[in-house]
Amino acid sequence: MQDHDIETDVLIVGGGPAGMMCGITAAQFWPSRHVTLIRPEEEAVVPCGIPYIFGTLGGTDEDLAGRAPFLAAGGQILTGRIASADRNARTALLEDGRRIAWNRLVIATGSTPFVPPIEGRDLQGVFEIHKDYDYLDTLLSETLPGVKRLAILGGGFIGVEFADELRKRGIEVHLIEQRPHLLGASFDLDACVAVEQRLTALGVRIHTGATVEAITAGTDPKRVGGIRLNDGGTLAAEAVLIAIGTRPNTTLAGDMGLTLSRSGGVWVDGFQQSREDPHVFAVGDCAHKQDFFTRHANHALLASQAAAEGRIAGMNLYGLKLPRSNAGSISVYASQIDELAFGVAGLTEASAENIGFEVFTGDIRMPDHHPATMPGTHELHCRLVFDANSERLIGGQVIGGPTTAEILNILAVAIQLRATATDLASFQFGSHPRLTAPVHPIVAATGEALRRRLEKP
């Protein structure tokens, strides 16, 4: 008698960007292997698209992650939850009692919103953002209708994006952030201010330097009625979104005896292989991330980073087909509020100096089309940060129009290939009146950085 119900070569636990990308890559690069992905949800949502369900897209069904590429590559999807996994027997037990035999296990269990131990957090109308179709659909169809005023705790990316989307529904949105500025952990001051100004112009009420002491009940003692701030002020609100951060889901990995890093992720090598077992890998939010620059922990949990880790693991599950290990997180991200796009790649000036880099920087503002009379022209602001000793690019911040994220991706590639200011200042970039700035902003900002540097005594 067989001691398991399902047999597979590769078992991927989790269907987010890391798991799915790992699955697609594994199925493509190891076509003779059977690749199975198990996830609790019938339908998976696109995580970065979640804020847009509530405004731009208008529905949860508009934000579904496709399963077609994985199935087309020959992969198989199971719906279910893993209760435990045995590294010696190389099996996993599902909550429904089925047993799966695997040869390579990829843990891609993601992360869960962190809810601080704040008074009133269990009141009805208080919610977080879970990457779960049913949860989000209920939020959209039951929690939000009728809400006129809503408070968001946390002015990071999720808070800011939700503020812009929820205000599109006519909700009066209050954004509460402990730091002096929104997005303060990610950007230099001018970008934070630009976002604050745009959100304010759109009607979002911003409360920075403010801490929430309690979430309070309204007339119905079971339902939220408002929040109380640390300065004693109160704010009425029929709903509260907690968007403080997320924590890696590592119960399965911990139970299996895998090492977790101090910051909470599964400890992995450059090919996403676990420390204890060459047959077990971890990718995405649940995996420990080293910083590209310092090798310390990098706490940014990004879908794009997760996907990159999924690809690296997928290609190398049965030997090195892609002999380039994970070079560490450089944290490239962008967002857009209204028409204002903004983002960062690598280090900001402040974060670079905090780490101990001696830096030189260049700033440039220019139109993103040329001549600036072209329709659709936005102002572009690009700041580059170079290490003063090696002259290498270590970061950049861009504020602009629809091309902002791809300009950041140029910086991401330049950082990863260790480009120097001299390289970038003399590089060729294409330009076109309807598509780009007259001079490439990266070239212009690099030129400015070099010029300033030469001026110094």
Place this chain on the structure above:
Amino acid sequence: MQDHDIETDVLIVGGGPAGMMCGITAAQFWPSRHVTLIRPEEEAVVPCGIPYIFGTLGGTDEDLAGRAPFLAAGGQILTGRIASADRNARTALLEDGRRIAWNRLVIATGSTPFVPPIEGRDLQGVFEIHKDYDYLDTLLSETLPGVKRLAILGGGFIGVEFADELRKRGIEVHLIEQRPHLLGASFDLDACVAVEQRLTALGVRIHTGATVEAITAGTDPKRVGGIRLNDGGTLAAEAVLIAIGTRPNTTLAGDMGLTLSRSGGVWVDGFQQSREDPHVFAVGDCAHKQDFFTRHANHALLASQAAAEGRIAGMNLYGLKLPRSNAGSISVYASQIDELAFGVAGLTEASAENIGFEVFTGDIRMPDHHPATMPGTHELHCRLVFDANSERLIGGQVIGGPTTAEILNILAVAIQLRATATDLASFQFGSHPRLTAPVHPIVAATGEALRRRLEKP
């Protein structure tokens, strides 16, 4: 008595992108030097913006190149034409009789449209595109009004862009191209076909594989009435635009005894210095271009390449402030017809194989936002070409939406930094639903290329 009327350290001859960028850079990097730029025109137009004067922008004044950055950097602009220059005396004689003493001369005299010796080319209503304010303004206000049908000879970038802009004026545009496809010299077949289909849908009549035997007069024997094709067919047209190509303007350089390359440009080293005289430089369309890959002549004359050469020369006029020489042209360019953007960086599959590279390629089609239900989503098609021996990226072609040119600029940076397929397949790229594809198209196309390659026996 002084034997000259004007004295300057740096004299730049020509006010196009190469000259202007050289001037700005020189003034910024050598602040103690006096930088003078002389150009024949009072106001300079943005060369890449010229087609848009006739449609999108609606006027020549909307396409003026700013002089402010150069003046702000401390440069000076003279209006006039250089009649001759003396390398021994280091002076230049203007047509108006003034004499300028210089210490560094930068020749940035650009290029002129090539007009083949075709019958009827001197008829009224036959024109080319000169980068000259008055000429273009006359074209707009006198030549084009009343024109109902127009033939464009040459289906390259200029022909294609003018076709799209002129049809916006209600003109019936006929585009005549000798090769089997529009843009056939620059793109692989699928991009050519995509552009042809879009132009046809917009009402442009395309005649490929067709040669014009003569431009013929109409009822007025001095004015154009149509064209006669090589197959004997005729076409009525009240105006004819000749957009076959351009030739470098090297009269001044030739008269000064500088070496010209076989392809006609001023021979320069990697810092744009002339062969004969370390005090004389040449940049832009009038300078010889080496190809990044082969070191043979590269005949693509691009404003962006010209600007890069201007920067390299400007920084290094009095010694090497930027010790990175011109690595050779990789030819990055993009354009947009209607909403369809398209472009190329480096080699196409066909051009790479013509040169003798053994290649492997990867193709991907995906939405440029995610989920694809996001407003403003365009389909993106990315093809990458890798050298099979070194695994290095040597080219890419992109067809897509507004981010197309910046995606090509990522490829341009990756080519110039000699990225390999292994690098690109595992790189981190940022993503955002409103700004990018779900997986970066460069990563996806690289993955596809590697996968196909591994499949091969």
